[in-house]
Amino acid sequence: MPAYQALEARFKRLSDIRGALAVLHWDRQTMMPAGGNAVRADQVATLQQIGHELLISDETGALLEQASAEVAGLDEWQGANLREMCRAYAHATALEPELVAAQARATARAEMIWREARPRSDFKRLLPALEEVFRLSREEAAAKALALDLAPYDALLDGYEPGLTSAAIDALLDPLADLLPDLLEQVLTRQREPLPTPGPFPAAGQKALGLRLMRTLGFDFEHGRLDESAHPFCGGVPDDVRLTARYDESDAASGLMAILHETGHALYNAGLPKAWRGQPVGRALGMVAHESQSLLIEMQVCRSRAFLGYLAPLLRETFGADGEAFSADNLYRAAIRVGRGFIRVDADEVTYPLHVVLRYRLEKALLADDLRLADLPGAWNEGMRALLGIVPPDDRLGCLQDIHWPAGAIAYFPCYTLGALMAAQLFQAIEAAAPDALAGIARGDFRALLAWLRANIHEHGARDDTQTLLTRVTGRPLEARPFLRHLEARYLS
Amino acid sequence: MPAYQALEARFKRLSDIRGALAVLHWDRQTMMPAGGNAVRADQVATLQQIGHELLISDETGALLEQASAEVAGLDEWQGANLREMCRAYAHATALEPELVAAQARATARAEMIWREARPRSDFKRLLPALEEVFRLSREEAAAKALALDLAPYDALLDGYEPGLTSAAIDALLDPLADLLPDLLEQVLTRQREPLPTPGPFPAAGQKALGLRLMRTLGFDFEHGRLDESAHPFCGGVPDDVRLTARYDESDAASGLMAILHETGHALYNAGLPKAWRGQPVGRALGMVAHESQSLLIEMQVCRSRAFLGYLAPLLRETFGADGEAFSADNLYRAAIRVGRGFIRVDADEVTYPLHVVLRYRLEKALLADDLRLADLPGAWNEGMRALLGIVPPDDRLGCLQDIHWPAGAIAYFPCYTLGALMAAQLFQAIEAAAPDALAGIARGDFRALLAWLRANIHEHGARDDTQTLLTRVTGRPLEARPFLRHLEARYLS
Numbered sequence: 012m013p014a015y016q017a018l019e020a021r022f023k024r025l026s027d028i029r030g031a032l033a034v035l036h037w038d039r040q041t042m043m044p045a046g047g048n049a050v051r052a053d054q055v056a057t058l059q060q061i062g063h064e065l066l067i068s069d070e071t072g073a074l075l076e077q078a079s080a081e082v083a084g085l086d087e088w089q090g091a092n093l094r095e096m097c098r099a100y101a102h103a104t105a106l107e108p109e110l111v112a113a114q115a116r117a118t119a120r121a122e123m124i125w126r127e128a129r130p131r132s133d134f135k136r137l138l139p140a141l142e143e144v145f146r147l148s149r150e151e152a153a154a155k156a157l158a159l160d161l162a163p164y165d166a167l168l169d170g171y172e173p174g175l176t177s178a179a180i181d182a183l184l185d186p187l188a189d190l191l192p193d194l195l196e197q198v199l200t201r202q203r204e205p206l207p208t209p210g211p212f213p214a215a216g217q218k219a220l221g222l223r224l225m226r227t228l229g230f231d232f233e234h235g236r237l238d239e240s241a242h243p244f245c246g247g248v249p250d251d252v253r254l255t256a257r258y259d260e261s262d263a264a265s266g267l268m269a270i271l272h273e274t275g276h277a278l279y280n281a282g283l284p285k286a287w288r289g290q291p292v293g294r295a296l297g298m299v300a301h302e303s304q305s306l307l308i309e310m311q312v313c314r315s316r317a318f319l320g321y322l323a324p325l326l327r328e329t330f331g332a333d334g335e336a337f338s339a340d341n342l343y344r345a346a347i348r349v350g351r352g353f354i355r356v357d358a359d360e361v362t363y364p365l366h367v368v369l370r371y372r373l374e375k376a377l378l379a380d381d382l383r384l385a386d387l388p389g390a391w392n393e394g395m396r397a398l399l400g401i402v403p404p405d406d407r408l409g410c411l412q413d414i415h416w417p418a419g420a421i422a423y424f425p426c427y428t429l430g431a432l433m434a435a436q437l438f439q440a441i442e443a444a445a446p447d448a449l450a451g452i453a454r455g456d457f458r459a460l461l462a463w464l465r466a467n468i469h470e471h472g473a474r475d476d477t478q479t480l481l482t483r484v485t486g487r488p489l490e491a492r493p494f495l496r497h498l499e500a501r502y503l504s
Numbered sequence: 505m506p507a508y509q510a511l512e513a514r515f516k517r518l519s520d521i522r523g524a525l526a527v528l529h530w531d532r533q534t535m536m537p538a539g540g541n542a543v544r545a546d547q548v549a550t551l552q553q554i555g556h557e558l559l560i561s562d563e564t565g566a567l568l569e570q571a572s573a574e575v576a577g578l579d580e581w582q583g584a585n586l587r588e589m590c591r592a593y594a595h596a597t598a599l600e601p602e603l604v605a606a607q608a609r610a611t612a613r614a615e616m617i618w619r620e621a622r623p624r625s626d627f628k629r630l631l632p633a634l635e636e637v638f639r640l641s642r643e644e645a646a647a648k649a650l651a652l653d654l655a656p657y658d659a660l661l662d663g664y665e666p667g668l669t670s671a672a673i674d675a676l677l678d679p680l681a682d683l684l685p686d687l688l689e690q691v692l693t694r695q696r697e698p699l700p701t702p703g704p705f706p707a708a709g710q711k712a713l714g715l716r717l718m719r720t721l722g723f724d725f726e727h728g729r730l731d732e733s734a735h736p737f738c739g740g741v742p743d744d745v746r747l748t749a750r751y752d753e754s755d756a757a758s759g760l761m762a763i764l765h766e767t768g769h770a771l772y773n774a775g776l777p778k779a780w781r782g783q784p785v786g787r788a789l790g791m792v793a794h795e796s797q798s799l800l801i802e803m804q805v806c807r808s809r810a811f812l813g814y815l816a817p818l819l820r821e822t823f824g825a826d827g828e829a830f831s832a833d834n835l836y837r838a839a840i841r842v843g844r845g846f847i848r849v850d851a852d853e854v855t856y857p858l859h860v861v862l863r864y865r866l867e868k869a870l871l872a873d874d875l876r877l878a879d880l881p882g883a884w885n886e887g888m889r890a891l892l893g894i895v896p897p898d899d900r901l902g903c904l905q906d907i908h909w910p911a912g913a914i915a916y917f918p919c920y921t922l923g924a925l926m927a928a929q930l931f932q933a934i935e936a937a938a939p940d941a942l943a944g945i946a947r948g949d950f951r952a953l954l955a956w957l958r959a960n961i962h963e964h965g966a967r968d969d970t971q972t973l974l975t976r977v978t979g980r981p982l983e984a985r986p987f988l989r990h991l992e993a994r995y996l997s
Contacts, residue, residue, distance in 0.1 A: 047740075236535065251544070
């Protein structure tokens with residue numbers, strides 16, 4: 012089947028271009044001197060454009076048509092690979108090049124203005140640029156809706172998590188919006204305040220401990236490294252994973268938990284099917300599945316009492332710390348402390364979904380033009396009062412806190428919480444079906460857990476969709492109930 | 505003139521691809537974990553191929569033809585830019601894609617075998633792979649000779665230093681081959697052995713001092729950085745220069761001198777004309793001019809008695825060293841110590857040209873098939889006896905020492921020594937015309953020197969050819985005499 016083979020070569024080329032872009036991105040965040048910014052932006056734009064042209068070219072379209080007619084000759088993996096190629100092509104060809112270019116300009120401008128407007132809490136300053144971003148996102152959603160036969164918001168969702176719809180999100184998030192405010196109230200009245208854990212925690216010690224924990228979790232330093240950046244991320248490619256951290260010397264937990272979170276992403280990337288490197292079916296499923304892997308490691312495993320029993324002596328040893336504050340029990344109390352706060356990225360796992368519900372409902376209304384952007388600050392504050400019972404004193408702590416909308420990432424927020432639901436559902440399935448895989452956590456032995464994740468999630472790449480995979484592994488499609496059960500068990504029992 | 509403007513956009517795109525490749529190369533040498541090697545090789549091959557396809561495309565050819573017909577409308581810089589575009593196109597289109605691919609495979613294989621054969625001194629093991637590399641280089645030389653109307657060896661030379669011919673090299677190197685053996689004899693009988701400078705010299709101290717010297721010489725860390733690699737190099741792009749070093753804790757001088765050498769390259773790159781970034785005319789002239797800038801800084805400036813007077817107290821302070829061994833006079837004696845040795849990269853500036861003469865004569869004979877590769881070890885040893893008066897005990901210290909030929913870099917070696925000649929000629933022109941520019945060396949003040957190099961060399965990019973530029977600046981084309989004068993002044997007076 013020459014058409015399919017030609018497509019594999021073409022998509023491998025595209026994967027090499029994206030892999031090069033991943034190195035350029037990592038370098039920009041970790042190594043590049045400030046004066047390299049302008050030429051790096053040119054390099055990135057050029058490679059992105061070359062990749063886009065390769066994907067949307069008439070040859071790609073003709074080959075896809077030809078291969079789709081010969082689909083009977085393909086095995087299951089090849090068939091899924093072709094399906095993913097078609098999906099990528101459909102997304103890329105849905106948009107006129109002029110719209111893509113206009114979006115690149117508009118989001119670059121909005122991001123730049125946002126960086127100035129946020130510290131000054133000056134929403135009015137951002138408003139015109141943000142209006143332009145949303146105007147273009149509406150165009151994008153309309154064009155993709157037409158091409159993919161989806162509702163506009165769902166067409167954007169499909170770019171982050173294939174097959175996800177707002178109807179499915181409503182069914183998952185509405186119960187959380189209903190139940191979590193009460194649950195939060197109960198947790199706040201019951202939880203015991205942890206003792207403060209006084210520092211300082213030198214960055215070198217945090218890094219050494221972070222490296223040790225990464226290795227323990229199964230991160231392979233023959234195929235990756237750890238560096239520093241302003242915002243931790245997991246980048247690179249599956250055979251060369253670039254993870255970054257940030258160290259706050261007054262607070263060891265935040266840096267370490269971020270490393271553990273990113274290690275969850277890293278293990279997923281490294282565990283993707285080796286035989287399908289460089290092909291669409293060899294990639295991760297989507298943002299929900301990816302976030303499920305980071306949150307399974309961070310929230311389900313590493314904020315557990317079992318793991319903190321393992322971590323506590325390592326922490327004491329690394330920083331020469333001592334006393335009740337550094338006992339496993341107190342560290343656990345600190346790791347699962349819940350509180351009402353304005354900032355999503357600082358939120359605990361009980362309040363985080365409420366931050367997401369707020370953003371999800373607002374961005375749907377904004378995209379549909381049911382809410383005017385000028386009215387966003389008021390609507391934001393109303394939503395915060397209704398969901399979390401607090402009102403931000405200014406827009407810096409309110410609707411200006413996230414970069415997502417200025418960056419044009421609309422329909423991204425729900426993936427965070429759906430990832431948390433999926434993490435809880437997976438963890439409980441492991442508890443039920445393979446309790447041995449969890450027995451090592453208290454000893455810092457993650458081999459069985461990693462083997463389970465590899466065999467059941469990572470090595471499947473994007474062959475099935477998320478719901479199919481989850482149903483096979485847990486017996487059910489994605490649900491809110493396991494997550495609520497997890498919260499009740501951890502915070503109310 | 506739409507054709508010329510379209511070419512500028514096209515070559516800017518090519519420059520972005522090459523800039524991305526420069527980051528990938530730097531990362532591979534400094535940061536990449538070993539397990540990333542295979543996918544990185546794919547990324548590099550893909551970007552190289554995309555760049556090559558862009559350069560040799562029919563559209564590029566048609567635009568060059570059209571622009572060449574409208575050349576009257578171009579100013580001096582634009583005209584030179586078009587000339588450089590035509591040169592790049594002529595080189596790239598001279599070769600069939602099959603030959604380029606065969607060379608990539610053959611050199612990758614020969615390099616790999618060379619890495620194993622060299623430590624074992626096993627020339628026979630390398631021979632078949634090296635024969636294949638030379639066979640393909642003969643094809644390359646023949647194809648380029650036809651396309652560029654040059655002799656075969658000169659056609660390869662033109663790829664490293666435009667306009668350079670073996671007739672010109674003979675005229676420059678033959679006198680050195682005649683005179684240097686006697687001069688070497690005289691130096692060896694006269695020179696005073698330096699006292700040993702006992703270490704250790706911790707890597708952190710070497711790096712701190714290296715950074716300080718780079719800054720002093722004018723390296724801008726807003727537009728570049730210093731890292732470590734197995735072999736020091738200067739990479740990156742003009743606005744983001746990536747320099748690397750290697751530290752031997754028993755010998756501070758070798759690491760520091762390598763940093764100073766690479767800083768010479770870095771200052772040239774950073775000083776290239778800002779208005780022509782990303783265009784062929786904005787690039788450096790060629791390998792001779794580039795090596796002249798590194799050797800001017802290392803050999804002419806930093807191995808001078810004046811510079812060592814400035815460096816000596818910094819060295820003593822950095823490493824807490826003391827005594828006569830760390831006096832400026834002794835450090836100077838060590839910096840200019842001359843000796844007969846087998847290894848080119850360890851050679852001093854008196855014997856280095858003899859190593860180059862040997863390689864130049866051999867590679868010309870090998871390319872012309874006047875010497876069989878199987879006879880290379882004998883011919884090498886003969887040449888060493890005739891030129892340097894010593895015979896390597898094995899091929900590891902003989903014809904297996906350099907990676908250039910296995911890597912397919914034939915006609916590269918002469919550029920090193922022509923660069924040394926150009927450095928001496930430039931330095932003496934500065935001494936005569938702008939002695940003030942050199943007055944600061946003893947104080948570690950290089951501002952006037954850098955300003956002179958910028959105004960007279962760097963900012964001219966590739967607008968003129970090397971001989972035109974050198975004649976304008978020094979009044980003469982490239983000559984051996986200033987270099988010989990320099991050696992006599994430094995080593996015999």
